[in-house]
Amino acid sequence: MKFQRIAGGIALAALAASAVAAQAEKVVILAGHVIAGPDGERSGPATITVVDDKIESIVPGNQPVDGADKIVDLSSKTVLPGLIDLHVHLGSDPSGDWWREAIETDEWITLTNAKNARLTAKAGFTTVRDVGNDPRASAAQVRAEAMGWFPGPRIIWAGMPLSTIGGHGDVHGFRPEVMAALEGQNTCTGADECAALTRKTVREGAAVVKFMATGGVLSQGDKSLGQAFTDSEMTSIIETSHALGVPVAAHAHADAGIHAATMAGVDTIEHGTFLSEATAKEMKAHGTVLVPTLLAFKGIGEQLGKGFYTPAVEDKIRQTLGVFGQGCRRARAAGVTVAFGTDSGVTAHGRNAEEFELLVDKCGMSPREALASATTVAAKVLGMDQQIGRLAPGYSADIIAVEGNPLEDATALQHVDWVMAQGKIVD
Ligand SMILES: [Zn+2]
Known part of the structure; x- marks a missing residue:
C-alpha cells in the first residue's frame, strides 16, 4: 500500500x-x-x-x-x-492431484495462465494480484496483453511464494531424482537466506513478495496450519522487500503466524482463518490489511468427502470450515481494512464475484461495503487509488x-x- x-x-x-x-x-x-x-x-x-x-x-x-x-x-x-481481486493463481486450476506439480510443464502453466486471465477479465475483474505462479508465465502474460494480442486483467504478480523447507509451497514427497529438479527453488532458512531469496524474487520481476507464514490447507506434507517461518525470518523477508520498495503478502491460517507476520510489518494477511481478537487489534494498530479469500473455503467445502482431496487435506479442510468467516468478522469488528481476494485457482477462475455474497453472508458487510472492498479499498492496497477503482x-x-x-x-x-x-x- x-x-x-x-x-x-x-x-x-x-x-x-x-x-x-x-x-x-x-x-x-x-x-x-x-x-x-x-x-x-x-x-x-x-x-x-x-x-x-x-x-x-x-x-x-x-x-x-x-x-x-x-x-x-x-x-x-x-x-x-472494473473489479479488483487481490488473491488469484492464474497458472493453476482446481485439482486434488497434488502430484501434478511434478508433471506439469512450464509451457502448460503458461497456456493455463492465458486461459484463466481471459476468464477472469470476462467475469469483470480488470486488475488482479497473482500471489503464486510461475514468474515467467506471469511476465509473458503481462507482455502479451500489452502487445494487444489478447485483452486481460492488469496483473500485479508475486512469482513463487517463499516457503520453509517442508512447509506450504515446498512441494515434496516425490522420487529423489524428481526432487533434485524441484527442490530448494523457493525455500529459505535463516535471515540471510531469506533476504537473498527475497532479492532474487524481486529480481525476477515480482511487484509483491508473498511468503507462507503458516502451513496450508491443500498441501500434503506440512503437519499443521501453525507458524512456519520464525519471527526473524519473517522480519528479514519483509525488511528486505520493503527496502526494495515492494510490499509483502503473508499466507497465514494460525493466529500465531498472523500475529508474527503482523508484528514483523507485513502489508496484507491472506486468509487469516484463525485470527484472534487480540491479533485483530494488532493488525488495526499496524495498518495491516486482511484479504479473507472466503470463496476458497466455499470451494474446498464443495469438494469435501468426494475423494477429491487426500485424507490429510480433508482433515485440515474440516478445521478451517469450523470457523468459516470468523477471521473476517473479527477483523471488521476491530476496524481492520478488509480487501477483496478469492484464491481463484482453488476454485475455478471466473467464479470470483461469488466472494461478494460471502462477504455479506459470512462477514457481515453491506453490498456497498463488499463492492468497495473490490474497488476503492483494493485500489488503495495496491497504491493505485488515483488510477483504478472508480470511474x-x-x-x-x-x-x-x-x-x-x-x-x-x-x-x-x-x-x-x-x-x-x-x-x-x-x-
Ligand atoms: Zn492462494
Whole structure:
C-alpha cells in the first residue's frame, strides 16, 4: 500500500506496448445507470467517453458524440468500475492431484495462465494480484496483453511464494531424482537466506513478495496450519522487500503466524482463518490489511468427502470450515481494512464475484461495503487509488456493465455483461 514499483516484467511490457502504439481511439459508452464509485449513489443515464486506455469524460444523459470510433449501447445496464481481486493463481486450476506439480510443464502453466486471465477479465475483474505462479508465465502474460494480442486483467504478480523447507509451497514427497529438479527453488532458512531469496524474487520481476507464514490447507506434507517461518525470518523477508520498495503478502491460517507476520510489518494477511481478537487489534494498530479469500473455503467445502482431496487435506479442510468467516468478522469488528481476494485457482477462475455474497453472508458487510472492498479499498492496497477503482476522468478505462444494482444486491456482480480492460473491450 505504501510502495509502488515498476516491475521488470511490466517495464518490458511497456516497452512492447510503445512499439505497437497506434493513433488515438475514441469509444463512447451510453450507460443506463452509472456507479462511479462505491461511496456514491447510482445515477441515471450517462455518456462515458474513453480515449485509448483512459476515461476522458462522464456526462449526464445519453448524448450524441462526434468523432467516435465506436459507440457501445449499455443503456439498459448499470455501468461501474472494473473489479479488483487481490488473491488469484492464474497458472493453476482446481485439482486434488497434488502430484501434478511434478508433471506439469512450464509451457502448460503458461497456456493455463492465458486461459484463466481471459476468464477472469470476462467475469469483470480488470486488475488482479497473482500471489503464486510461475514468474515467467506471469511476465509473458503481462507482455502479451500489452502487445494487444489478447485483452486481460492488469496483473500485479508475486512469482513463487517463499516457503520453509517442508512447509506450504515446498512441494515434496516425490522420487529423489524428481526432487533434485524441484527442490530448494523457493525455500529459505535463516535471515540471510531469506533476504537473498527475497532479492532474487524481486529480481525476477515480482511487484509483491508473498511468503507462507503458516502451513496450508491443500498441501500434503506440512503437519499443521501453525507458524512456519520464525519471527526473524519473517522480519528479514519483509525488511528486505520493503527496502526494495515492494510490499509483502503473508499466507497465514494460525493466529500465531498472523500475529508474527503482523508484528514483523507485513502489508496484507491472506486468509487469516484463525485470527484472534487480540491479533485483530494488532493488525488495526499496524495498518495491516486482511484479504479473507472466503470463496476458497466455499470451494474446498464443495469438494469435501468426494475423494477429491487426500485424507490429510480433508482433515485440515474440516478445521478451517469450523470457523468459516470468523477471521473476517473479527477483523471488521476491530476496524481492520478488509480487501477483496478469492484464491481463484482453488476454485475455478471466473467464479470470483461469488466472494461478494460471502462477504455479506459470512462477514457481515453491506453490498456497498463488499463492492468497495473490490474497488476503492483494493485500489488503495495496491497504491493505485488515483488510477483504478472508480470511474472518473483520467482514470484507467476499466469498466464493466451488469443488470440490477450492485449497491443493493451483492449477487448482481455474478453476471457481467460487458467488460473493458485498460480501454480494450474483452469479448
Ligand atoms: Zn492462494
